């Protein structure tokens with residue numbers, strides 16, 4: 001296998017089936033219904049799972065691990081810790097909203113952090129996990145911003161600022177981003193077909209699971225003679241939805257549009 005950051009095999013070896021996959025919850029104190037749905041999910045379906053994978057944008061934003069101290073974030077971390085205490089391994093891959101989540105969040109929540117992308121194997125099946133924003137390569141202004149905020153030097157400088165200053169900066173970026181999105185064509189905010197193909201090729205034609213685009217679906221591709229699948233996770237704005245993988249295959253719980261062939 002080539003490409004992607006090396007990951008320690010240890011935490012992922014604790015992943016058991018059925019595995020549940022969610023992304024783009026955008027949790028915040030301002031959306032109590034979504035938070036309530038997440039807490040119900042953690043104490044219900046997730047408790048009956050073997051493992052839980054959260055593929056980014058769990059939080060509306062995460063200004064740094066000292067943000068774990070707010071009452072709302074503490075409640076989220078406590079609920080996740082209870083899941084871990086019940087023996088369900090939980091994994092978290094930061095998205096663009098919570099890219100500053102680090103060891104502090106892992107310690108508070110009991111989740112294992114994953115790099116983006118990360119692959120996990122269950123029997124003969126390899127699942128490749130990604131948040132998905134790195135695949136939206138047609139959105140050049142977003143990719144320039146992404147490169148900046150992933151720069152370790154930028155991150156160190158940013159995290160050195162007071163928490164309130166960081167929160168203010170993030171609010172401004174969010175407002176600018178919402179304005180910019182309204183002026184962008186919808187298709188440039190979706191994943192780029194070549195970027196997906198390159199990623200699948202580099203990882204040996206796995207099944208890809210990602211979020212970020214808020215365009216839930218199941219896509220199948222024939223690539224270099226291999227049949228590949230791409231599952232796009234739903235956001236939780238209107239209703240919770242999750243993808244389950246078990247030895248019997250994939251199933252989607254809650255609302256997802258019908259399968260599309262490409």
Ligand code: MN
Pocket residue numbers: 056057095096097131133211212213
């Ligand atoms: Mn995202």
